[in-house]
Amino acid sequence: METLNKKYNIAPTKDGFFGNYGGQFLPEGLKQEFEHIYEEFLKYKDDAEFNEELDYLLKNYAGRPSPVYFARNLSAKYGSEIYLKREDLNHTGAHKINHSLGEALLAKKMGKKKLIAETGAGQHGVAIATAAALMGLECDIYMGEVDIEKEKPNVFRMKILGANIVSVKSGTRTLKEAVDEAFIAYSKEYETAMYAIGSAVGPHPFPMIIEHFQSVIGREARAQFMEQTGRLPDYVAACVGGGSNAIGLFSGFLEDTEVQIFGVEPLGKGTNLGQNAASMTYGKDGIIHGFKCRVLQDEQGNAANAYSIASGLDYPGVGPKHCYLNDIGRVKYDVISDEEAVNAFYDLSETEGIIPALESSHAVAYGIKLAKENKGKKILVNLSGRGDKDIQYVLENYPKF
Ligand SMILES: *Cc1c(COP(=O)(O)O)cnc(C)c1O
Numbered sequence: 089m090e091t092l093n094k095k096y097n098i099a100p101t102k103d104g105f106f107g108n109y110g111g112q113f114l115p116e117g118l119k120q121e122f123e124h125i126y127e128e129f130l131k132y133k134d135d136a137e138f139n140e141e142l143d144y145l146l147k148n149y150a151g152r153p154s155p156v157y158f159a160r161n162l163s164a165k166y167g168s169e170i171y172l173k174r175e176d177l178n179h180t181g182a183h184k185i186n187h188s189l190g191e192a193l194l195a196k197k198m199g200k201k202k203l204i205a206e207t208g209a210g211q212h213g214v215a216i217a218t219a220a221a222l223m224g225l226e227c228d229i230y231m232g233e234v235d236i237e238k239e240k241p242n243v244f245r246m247k248i249l250g251a252n253i254v255s256v257k258s259g260t261r262t263l264k265e266a267v268d269e270a271f272i273a274y275s276k277e278y279e280t281a282m283y284a285i286g287s288a289v290g291p292h293p294f295p296m297i298i299e300h301f302q303s304v305i306g307r308e309a310r311a312q313f314m315e316q317t318g319r320l321p322d323y324v325a326a327c328v329g330g331g332s333n334a335i336g337l338f339s340g341f342l343e344d345t346e347v348q349i350f351g352v353e354p355l356g357k358g359t360n361l362g363q364n365a366a367s368m369t370y371g372k373d374g375i376i377h378g379f380k381c382r383v384l385q386d387e388q389g390n391a392a393n394a395y396s397i398a399s400g401l402d403y404p405g406v407g408p409k410h411c412y413l414n415d416i417g418r419v420k421y422d423v424i425s426d427e428e429a430v431n432a433f434y435d436l437s438e439t440e441g442i443i444p445a446l447e448s449s450h451a452v453a454y455g456i457k458l459a460k461e462n463k464g465k466k467i468l469v470n471l472s473g474r475g476d477k478d479i480q481y482v483l484e485n486y487p488k489f
């Protein structure tokens with residue numbers, strides 16, 4: 089990753105900081121293990137055999153490269169050229185398989201026997217359970233009791249894939265407690281288990297590991313876009329939960345200063361605390377889950393409950409590199425509401441025959457907004473996942489028929 093030392097696409101410092109953000113706020117007992125993960129990652133990321141194996145799986149198992157598609161009908165409707173990077177076509181239906189395969193292969197090479205992860209709606213859990221099945225690793229997925237009840241299809245998927253679902257019964261019995269309990273379990277089992285983070289967040293070195301495994305999106309997209317249009321896009325946009333699909337796409341364009349880059353956060357139902365999950369836009373500097381970033385917090389400084397219609401986006405923190413890119417002004421972070429996302433969900437389905445995930449619908453909505461406001465531009469939008477999982481919810485809550 090030789091480009092990482094350039095100004096816009098920096099690697100973290102040795103302590104894991106991107107400017108003011110990131111780092112490693114860990115219990116003493118885990119520091120050495122994280123140092124070990126860092127060293128092993130640095131070794132394997134440039135290891136020919138490792139990369140050959142990963143490339144084989146990305147191509148023949150996950151279905152990469154995912155195409156860049158010129159959305160001609162949507163473009164005609166709004167007066168700009170809108171292109172979609174089709175991560176929705178990956179095995180398991182989203183970009184999450186990219187870093188899950190990478191993390192699982194790294195764990196396997198490190199001699200680990202088990203992956204430990206938490207999940208909210210179950211998307212990350214399914215991707216990790218898939219990679220664990222493939223690599224012959226055990227898999228413990230921590231999930232709040234409330235979420236288990238709500239997300240039955242994904243719970244069944246994980247079980248069929250051989251994962252062990254650990255029901256978390258403390259506190260609100262949702263994602264926050266699942267993260268806490270997964271981490272407690274990991275701190276007891278780290279000698280034989282690897283923690284598999286689900287986004288470009290967490291203590292160093294996880295943000296850089298996830299970015300590395302997701303950067304395939306940006307590399308492919310830049311080359312595909314150049315091949316199809318003979319130039320770079322004017323605008324690039326992706327939705328930001330923790331920030332893995334976004335940093336993956338952005339990493340391909342950070343050095344191209346003529347390309348304007350937009351990270352799209354969920355405005356949910358409004359600007360008040362608890363109504364949205366726009367951590368960059370409405371958060372303050374703080375520490376959450378072992379790293380420093382912009383955090384949605386109450387007046388006492390406690391992390392607030394985040395909300396978005398897209399469960400993959402409702403995290404009260406955001407990846408440290410995004411916070412840095414916001415600080416230096418290289419990426420502009422903006423918001424899209426639940427309602428705008430649902431409109432884009434229907435719009436893309438009707439015009440192009442592509443049903444996007446509600447998460448990705450935020451990026452599509454922003455692409456449409458850019459198209460309307462600036463005619464004749466070339467816009468590349470990351471379609472991070474497909475919307476099958478959201479159909480029932482949308483029809484029940486935003487009925488159109
Ligand atoms: C999980 C998820 C996201 C949000 O995660 P990031 O780490 O911010 O990319 C976005 N889109 C889809 C389809 C997801 O499943």
